[in-house]
Amino acid sequence: MNKPYQWLEARFNRLSQLAHFNHLANWDQATQMPSGGxxxxxxxMAELSLIRHELLTATEVAEQLAMASGEALTAIQQANLRAMQRQYDLSVAVPGKLVRAKTQAAMAAENAWRQLRPANNWTEYAPILKNMVDLVREEADARVDYASKQNANITAGKAARYDQLIDLYEPGCSSAFIAPIFARLKQTLPALINQVSVRQASQPLMPLPTPLHAEKQFQLARGVSQKLGFDFERGRMDLSHHPFCGGVPDDIRITSRFDPNDLFDGLMSTIHETGHALYEAGLPKSLRGQPVGEAQSTGLHESQSLLFEMQLARTPEFVSFLQPQVEQNFGSHSAFASDNLYRHITRVSAGHIRVAADELTYPMHIILRYEIEQALMLEQIEVADIPALWDEKMQQYLGVATLGNDKDGCMQDVHWAAGEFGYFPTYTLGALYAAQLTASLRKTQPDFGAAIAQGDFGSIKHWLSQHVWQHGGRYTTEQIITMATGEPLNPDFFVNHLKRRYLDE
Amino acid sequence: MNKPYQWLEARFNRLSQLAHFNHLANWDQATQMPSGGxxxxxxxMAELSLIRHELLTATEVAEQLAMASGEALTAIQQANLRAMQRQYDLSVAVPGKLVRAKTQAAMAAENAWRQLRPANNWTEYAPILKNMVDLVREEADARVDYASKQNANITAGKAARYDQLIDLYEPGCSSAFIAPIFARLKQTLPALINQVSVRQASQPLMPLPTPLHAEKQFQLARGVSQKLGFDFERGRMDLSHHPFCGGVPDDIRITSRFDPNDLFDGLMSTIHETGHALYEAGLPKSLRGQPVGEAQSTGLHESQSLLFEMQLARTPEFVSFLQPQVEQNFGSHSAFASDNLYRHITRVSAGHIRVAADELTYPMHIILRYEIEQALMLEQIEVADIPALWDEKMQQYLGVATLGNDKDGCMQDVHWAAGEFGYFPTYTLGALYAAQLTASLRKTQPDFGAAIAQGDFGSIKHWLSQHVWQHGGRYTTEQIITMATGEPLNPDFFVNHLKRRYLDE
Incomplete structure (x- = not known):
């Protein structure tokens, strides 16, 4: 007879083995699967979700969790037990039938989105999205209900819906935590964007020659990813509509997409996904298959991708490393001069598309989504209101109109159709964590810039491994940030980073 | 409370949904997965096998099966119940632990095979294969033990091992059924091969120009597959070491491989896998997810692939259809004349490689494997004996030496390493079924040849759908063959087909 903790380890290992097939199927759906499939x-997928739900929420699991809390456990085991309890709570809060309905709706909606977005077909998309919003509201209600019974600080009712969803991706986070941070950014960024735009308008920018063959871009990006540390013996890189990092440890799968008219969109996406991949590959091997061995939060995950994409790759030193490779692939051209390339990758421009946005305007895209999804969950607005509201906020925050152009407006992201509400804020939390972590990293690495210029990322990765990756889910995100940087999340690091990079302050 | 039969339908549907991920992962492993994964x-995969094993062999399943046999069921439901009982019996006969060990060993061995075969490294391969042979003997013993308790006609002991394995792939088949058929072929084919070789030696054969660009070959083969009826909205085609047909209904995945020095290897493999795919796509949609909705036997499956590859595609009429496409892709060349192409695809030549063998020598490759695997199971030989025995039999049957060339000898197939013993005979059973089915098909289709020349496969597929595909697993293979052709399997059809095609008799 196994002891409760051992029993739980076996159960969660089984769940992890089943998740392997989730990850594989998600990747396959985005990169390989024919539409008829x-x-x-x-x-x-719905059946697999249901099986996982049943395995996770079985009465035995609750019993063993209760018994294991009385066992003598190591600190790691205790952290694992907390992570198990969290997974159990999150899962038991929602009826299996609803989980199944949501999974199935997400699959259908994602597939529809692939057809409807290019066709700018909001009319057919709206009811699909409405169906998902209804399901997510129902899910959120179930979560609020469960949480309010477990925790006296949580009051039942619609008002708590959105916080329950945020907590899914960023454990312990809430709109109360996010609101002042986003208020600060909303107050600071528009002026900063204007200042930088005026300044950049006077800086000559030579357009890059086009077309830049997509296959060559792919090979260039693949080479950069490898140089950053992606191990192609333990992963692969493919094309997909929306870049992502999926797969499992030892078989991590990143994707990107390449536009012959844009040298940097695909390359920077690849670097971004490589950051995610390195975090996954760097998680503690000894804890694989257990909840405590997983990444701590979505925001922390995003911090790793943005650390590579924004903090490391958009530097003059990285351009030094990159420039000869650009010429090797696309020939010599005066527009490939280092300073011109650097101006391209630090160009600030208010545009329609979040995933193509620069780091200054990106948070405004996020704040817009945060406000809309929060209002949707609180039933202050309905799906039919989204296009007009999107346009209004885009005009207000970035001076961009989207009415009648939903494919570049509210249909550009698959998240909501896939049932992911509460996810968007983590992108900007990630950017703030990345800036704060990089500030600490720079202090301990006097030759930070020189190493990047050489294409030597070894000591940067060593620092990240020590301060972030190796912890897995053992500590909270706040603990990890505090241990690594000496203080909890402080948006000053991000704002200062922007002022330094874009205004030489 | 569901009735037992309903309960069983739900359980087997769940098993089928889990099998979805098996199929996907197998395809991925052969075409996409990096070695480190x-x-x-x-x-x-081992954990998934174990879960499926647990779901299938649960005590409740036995109870519900017993109760359902007393219910008033339709004929289809009765057939489904028999198919469920068979799956239960096959699964409960083997302990879960052994299933898991075998799955894990198979994965490791297949991966090792991909490295060791090209390196001709028998020394490292032999212990891997021995480990698998031990596991399969243990599995066969468990099956014999179980079957002998269920069926008074089966005597416990090693002697029954191999029949239990054959039955896994070809339900109801046995070495007693196969022995006289293979004896007939062994007696007939060597003389026939000699006769045909002499005859063909006097027929001029102009070598095809090379290299024939692999990517163009891929596109040609893909186009032919589509013309035969493969639906690329509901499937895809990729490259792999060993061609196969995998995936699930509505997402069928065929693979092939293309050699710039050989126009027909990859094309004919593609046609072969397309035959498998059409059978899968043609299985009754209303029975999907249930055992009775699956293909009846491996031999019958092979008959569909060989019907397309050997019976339809190696005809002068198919060459008329193909020839303009060859010139479109590879330019005009005197060697691309129709009669020369036909001579190429009907050339008989005793070679090392089974998958590259012509239809005359192919059965000799199978008989060799049949004899060796049977002897292995009966412990008349051991793994260490294989290379010498392989060489001896190859010399005797086909005049080909393999000693020291294991990569083109006993290491050429992945089947044994993957734990598949009893599978090989189904290839030749399939060839015989295909010849017999085609003889009937020709009688009902006076314009058989003309339709092929036009690239019109509609009425051929209609006949196959009516007589084979739509039955799924409702009838035994013997019943299907008898209903379709008027008599049980008769090897005369195959021998007559060979004499007609190769000796104009």
Whole structure:
């Protein structure tokens, strides 16, 4: 007879083995699956979700969790037990039937989105999205209900819906935590964007020659990813509509996309996904298959991707490293001069598309989504209101109109259709964590810039491994940030980083 | 409370949804997975096998099966119940631990095979294969033990091992059924091969120009597959070491491989896998997810691939259809004349490689494997004996030496390393079924040849759908063959087909 903790380890290992197939199927759906396969895949995924739900929420699990809390456990085991309890709570809060309905709706909606977005077809998309919003509200209600019974600080009712969703991605986070941070950014960034735009308008920018063959871009990006540390013996890189990092440890799968008219969109996406991949690959091997061995939060995950994409790759030193490779692939051209390339990758421009946004305007895209999804969850607005509201906020925050152009407006992201509400804020939390971590990293690495210029990322990765990756889910995100940087999240690091990079302050 | 039969339908549907991920992961492993991912994949696959085993062999399943047999069921439901009982019996016969060990060993061995075969490294391969042979003997013993308790006609002991394995792939088949058929072929084919070789030696054969660009070959083969009826909205085609057909209905995945020095190897493999794919796509949609909705036997499956590859594609009429496409892709060349192409695809030549063998020598490759695997199971030989025995039999049957060339000898197939013993005979059973089915098909289709020349496969597929595909697993293979052709399997059809095609008799 196994002891409760051992029993739980075996159960969570089984859940992790089943998750392997989730990860594989998600990757396959985005990169390989023919459209006709969507229905069968949706059914299989829904059934797999249900099986995982049943395994996780079985009465035995609750019993063993209760018993294990009385066992003599190591600190790691205690952290694992807390992570198990969290997974159990998150899962038991929602009825299996709803989980199944949401998974199936997400599959169908994602597939529809791939067709409807390019067709700018909001009319057919709206009811699909409405169906998902209804399901997510129902899910959020179930979570609020459960949480309010466990925790006296949580009051039942619609008002708590959105916080329950944020907590799914960023454990312990809430709109009360986010609101002042986003208020600060909303107050600071528009003026900063204007200042930088005026300044950059006087700086000559030579357009890059086009077309830049997509296959060559792919090879260039693949080479950069490898140089950053992505191990192609333990992963692969493919094309997809929306870049992502998926797969499992030892078989991590990143994707990107390449536009012959844009040298940097695909390359920077690849570097971004490489950051995610390095975090995954750097998680503690000894804890694989256990909840405590997983990444701590979505925001922390995003901090690793943005640390590589924004903090490391958009530097003059990285351009030094990159420039000869650009010429090797695309020939010599005066527009490939280092200072011109650097101006391209630090160009600030208010545009429609979040994933193509620069780091200054990006938070405004996020704040817009944060406000809309929060209002949707609180039933202050409905799906039909989104296009007009999107346009209004885009005009207000970035001076960009989107009415009638939903494909570049509210249909540009798959997140909501996929049922992911509460996810968007983590992008900007990630940017703030990345700036704060990099400030500490720079202090301990006097030759930070020189190493990047050489294409030597070894000591940077060593620092990240020590201060972030190796912890897995053992500490909270706040603990990890505090241990690594000496203080909890402080948006000053991000704002200062922007002022230094874009205004030489 | 569901009735037992309903309960069983739900349980088998769940098993089918889990099998979805098996199919996906197998395809991925052969076409996409980086080598470093093998260990994690192996663990996940083993766990998935164990879960399926647990779901299938649960006590409740036995109870519900017993109760359902007393219910008033339709004929289809009765057939489904028999198919469920068979799956239960096959699964409960083997302990979960052994299933898990075998799955894990198979994953590791297949991965090792991919490295060791090209390196001709028998020394490292032999212990891996021995480990698998031990596991399969243990599995066969468990099956014999179980079957002998269920069925008074089966005597416990090593002697029954091999029949239990054959039955896994070809339900109801046995070495007693196969022995006289293979004896007939062994007696007939060597003389026939000699006769045809002499005859063909006097027929001029102009070598095809090389290299034939692999990517163009891929596109040609893809186009032919589509013309035959493969639906690329509901499937895809990729490259792999060993061609196969995998995936699930509505997402069928065929693979092939293309050699710039050989126009027909990859093309004919593609046509072969397309035959498998059409059978899968043609299985009754209303029975999907249930055992009775699956293909009846491996031999019958092979008959569909060989019907397309050997019976349809190696005809002068198919060459008329193909020839303009060859010139479109590779330019005009005197060697691309129709009669020369036809001579190429009907050339008989005793060679090392089974998958490259012509239809006359192919059965000799199978008989060799049949004899060796049977002897292995009966412990008349051991793994260490294989290379010498392989060489001896190859010399005797086909005049080909393999000693010291194991990569083109006993290491050429992945089947044994993957734990598949009893599978090989189904290839030749399939060839015989295909010849017999085609003889009937020709009688009902006076314009059989003309339709092929036009690239019109509609009425051929209609006949196959009516007589084979739509039955799923409702009838035994013997019943299907008898209903379709008027008599049980009769090897005369195959021998007559060979004499007609190769000797104009």
């Amino acid at each position: 969507a229905a069968a895949r949706g059914e299989a | 093998a260990a994690a994949r192996g663990e996940a």
